[in-house]
Amino acid sequence: MLERFRGHFLAVRDPKNDVIVLGIAITSLLLFVAAAGTIFPQIIKAWHGGATKPDLVLANALLLNIALILLGWSRYKALMLELAERCASEEEAKRQANTDPLTGCLNRRSFIPATSALLEQARDSARVLALFQIDLDNFKQINDLHGHKLGDTVLLTASQRLADELPRDAVLARLGGDEFACVITYGRHEQLRIDQLAERLVEVVSQPIEILGGAIEMTLSMGIASSARLELSDDPAIACDELMHKADIAMYQAKKQGKNRLFWFEPSMEFELKFRGELEAGIRRGLKNGEFIPYYEQQIDLDTGELVGFEMLARWQSPELGLVGPDIFIPISEEIGAIEELSRKLMIQALEHAKMWHPRITLSVNVSPIQLRDPWFAQKLLKLLVEHNFPASRLEIEITESSLHENIGMVRSTITSLRNQGIRVSLDDFGTGYSSLAQLRSLPFDRLKIDRSFVRELKHSGAGGKLVSAIISMGADLELPVTAEGIENDFILASLRKLGRLKGQGYHYGRPEPAEQVTKRLADLNMLADHRDDQDDADFGPGKVTDSSQKAG
Known part of the structure; x- marks a missing residue:
């Protein structure tokens, strides 16, 4: 449209048209002057009773000149008006091209x-x-x-x-x-x-x-x-x-x-942003190359010392950076929209690994708040379990407390759908997100997990220890089992045992391990799926890891 407007404007402003109009106007003026000098005296004499009549040819030429002069003047005025309008339109088009139409600011x-x-x-x-x-x-x-x-x-x-x-x-x-x-x-x-x-x-x-x-x-x-x-x-x-x-x-x-x-x-910001860009590219490349692998942290029954489950923790085995922890790549994966693919690939590996364990051993998996926004999350998870022939009763999904504040209705629907399929759901990092008792009562959780930052405070006589005691008491009142994270030494373990019957995990039982080391550990404890036929199920009990020789380095 703009090109059509420009073409039309240029046609109107064709210099040839201006020259023709100017030539006609000048010629008309010259003829008018020449004819008027002859015909006007004749007309005046005729008006005063003279016998000689005015020359009709010159009179007609004079009238024609007057008409041409008027036509030329009219055309000149029209051209000037059109030129002014076109200039104004061009200025407006230029203004619109250089400014934002909504705010009037520059663009x-x-x-x-x-x-x-x-x-x-x-x-x-x-x-x-x-x-x-x-x-x-x-x-x-x-x-x-x-x-x-x-x-x-x-x-x-x-x-x-x-x-x-x-x-x-x-x-x-x-x-x-x-x-x-x-x-x-x-x-x-x-x-x-x-x-x-x-x-x-x-x-x-x-x-x-x-x-x-x-x-x-x-x-x-x-x-x-x-x-x-x-x-x-x-x-x-x-x-x-x-x-x-x-x-x-x-x-x-x-x-x-x-x-x-x-x-x-500051120059350091540019370096950080460049590193961030490299991490984003590395994450996308790592997803294609299978560089993300699950590690597993033991979960122990604190009363019996028996190994009852593993929590899956994500690790990135980067060729450039080495082994990278989730605190580095998980937030970036969430921001660039890669968390769902990352979680799915890790889950597939974990389900295949866990199928090799004794069926009494559970698998816990953390879920990103981003995934909980997906109304089809529960159905997608169930599909994975069916595809890999993994019993839902052995899977526990961990939801962080901060997720509850984003969309409580969606979270409630997701938790209900998961539990209806037999999957257990625990509230992770409890104590850090300020959940209300009303939320805990309204959401059908199966377990509470006390954040490690509070558990570690047990070695000091501070408010953290009192909070741990209060959470355990509250869990008992709500009939919610409790898992304590961050057990680092015998003192913390002994303190927790005094507070109630709990599950626990932490470096006291060993660092998170890759699947190969987990398989070796379970083989030593006679807790692999192949050993199910070796003994009667009633006599089979998960091995204890209280002996220091069973701990990971």
Whole structure:
């Protein structure tokens, strides 16, 4: 459409058309002057009773000249009006191409040349630039919950609040979606002024937005890069790209540190982001190459000392990084959307390994909060059990306490579906997520697991020990068995035994082991599935691991 408009405009402004119109007008004027000099005296004499009549040919030529002059003038006026309209339309098209239609701010296309021009001016005047990258936190959730119309209102309000606080000579742009950027020039000794402005922007923009009698909570994350702190290219356009990149890295750091805050760019952030990118690529590559493997931590009946189960723990056997723990790759896998595939592949390996164990030994598996958002999670898990011929009664799913706060209705439905299939469900890391007694009573858990941070406090006479005692008492009242994590020594073990009948796990019984070592351990304890026919099931009992020779190194 725009190309058609341009073509039509160029046709109207064809110089040949202008020359023809100008030639006709000039010729008409010359003929008018020549004819008028002859015919007008004749007309005047005729009006005064002269005998000679005016020359009809000259009179007609004069009238024709007048008509041509009027036509030329009319065409000239029309051309000038059309030209003015076309110029106005072109200016409007140019404005729309350079500004965001919703907020009226500059867009990404025009922001870069505007910033480049400010960089050149700043260098000439010995000033420096600060570039702010601003991202509204959780804007997608606002859109999903309230709709795109109210989402647009949020964007418009945020841009207006930013514009009201920024200096007059600042440049403000909406780069796309919920991302804004602004550039400010300042003196090298005015760092404090920029810090104060940035803090004020975070505070002002984060104020609730009153809409339809309610309020929408909005926060922002901000990253700042300054030309005073960086070695930038001499090319203003390249320097602008470098500033935007550094500010974006700082903004990502603000997101990572909890959102609703600001960070100035530091070189270490770039190194961390680069390492993060390498980890993401390594995780995706590792999933294809089968580098993620399950390790297993023993679960012991504290009263009898018998081995009753294993908890599966994920490990990444990276060719570049070696053995990597889950605290490194699990959060990244969740963020890049790889956690479901990772969990499924680990689960398949664990089910095949556990089929080799005695059927009394249980397998516990942790579930990510991301997986619990999937309404088909329980069905997918059941399908895996059927495909690998693994009894549901031997599987225990561990759900972290923090998962309960995301969507309690979905969690309740998932837990119910799992238990209906015979799978047991335990609440992991209990004590760290502030679950209410009402939640514990309403959710059909089979077990509580006390977080290791509280269990370790038993070696001190602090509040942690009292909390462990209270959780065990509460579990007994709710008829929920309890597992204690983080058993590291005999003192903690003895303290727990005094508090009730529990299961436990921790380094006191050995470090997590790969499947090969687990198989060897169980073979030594005569607890592999092949040995089921060697003895009568009634005489068969899981082996004890209380002897130090049975512990993993």
